[in-house]
Amino acid sequence: MNTVLRSTASPQAIGALTVLCLAQFLIALDYSIIYVAMPSVGHDLGLSSSVLQWIVSAYALLFAGLLLVGGRVCDRVGAKRVFLVSVIAFGAASALGGFAQEGMALLISRGAQGLSAAFLQPATIGLISATFAAGPARSRALSIWGAIGASGLAVGAILGGVLTEFSWRWTFLINIPLTLLAALGGLLWLTAASRQDRAGRVPLPAAMMGTGALLALVIGLTLVADPGTPGMYAGVACLVAVVLGLAFLTNEAWSDNVMVDRSLRRTRSLGAGVVATYLYMASVGSEFYLVTLLLQKLEGFTPLQAGLGFLPLAVMVTFGNMAAGRAVERIGAGTTMTVGFLISVVGLALLAAMLGSGTYTTHLLPGLLLSGFGHGVIYTSMFVIGTRDVPDRHQGTAGALMTTSQYLSAAVTVALLTIILGTDPTGVEFRWAFGLTAAFAAAGMLISPLILRRPEKRPVEEVRV
Incomplete structure (x- = not known):
């Protein structure tokens, strides 16, 4: 039986939301946790820089390419079933990567992680809709879920540096107990979607x-x-x-x-969310990749030092999440997102302008603090915008569409940044790369005025954190 909750404060709601946030945290964590570990992986397994790029791209491509299928499968067979199967598969793929002895096995592991995540992520959004009633409860749940997802990208970079000091294999093995906890929690607290909400053929x-x-x-x-x-x-x-x-x-x-239901194509707010997720990942979402290379290749940081170098950014992402939850209620999600992109433009432009002019504290920290805060603001508001007008029966597909855009952007942007940086990047190449990410963030400022043209009213269903 499907029991829809109207509050996030009950024990059932807290348990369900904790499990769903853990799953989203895993997905985001595993995209960025490998960044700091990549030089160590290449050294141990004898992989060239071009092959190392595919450790990131194998995950992002299969994730982006099959997310919409995952959303449709969730709509058809039920999000809870998909959640349980995919989270266990994610843990198994992580175990394969942790014990890989050569490059091909590692790439297969990363692809399998991306494939599992393609079904796991839309299941989490579908389960939020199945568990929390439309209105304040669902918006609050989405805000918390989005905050945890954004934090996962930042924490992944930090945790990757700490774990790599022991062995890069721990960046994979750490997932095994977490996936087991998520599966157990899913059995205990998650609610199955009602049968009549399920969709047709899988494309x-x-x-x-x-x-x-x-x-x-x-x-x-x-x-x-x-x-x-x-x-x-x-x-x-x-x-x-x-x-x-x-x-x-x-x-x-x-x-x-x-792949995309024709009724969803007419939903203006979903279109804005899709564009926002693309530009988010092309700007502050790709900052982790650039900063990792900058700290280890140009500044000579160890993996642990590089991981700790992300700590201020991670803290500001969390503060940005918290601020966005309040701002969405007061000024609307579209305006909040525009402000987030504006702050990100300033932060990324500072990184490009001040690169190489002093120490970490003087030439990197100011830009990291600003871009991190903007990152948190954008992530929370874009998911509120993208899902607010979508019918319950299409929530899984809509969430998959937004995240497809996000990780398609990740794969393409990493490839573009690799072209800009070349094989032996200097400060000049890094300035151009950060400048490109700032340009993408500037484009994000146009989403609300151009796509969400109608003035926003203060909606009762928006977020209160």
């Missing part, structure tokens, strides 16, 4: 075309970044990406079995 052909296009695009960008690869190979990969992308769009326009 596997569309998923294969979309994922294939993404994969070909990132392969093409990776080959562009490798000076030893003939340009013809990159051109062929990009051509394949265009062909598969056009096939995907044709299917979405004419097929009866589409």
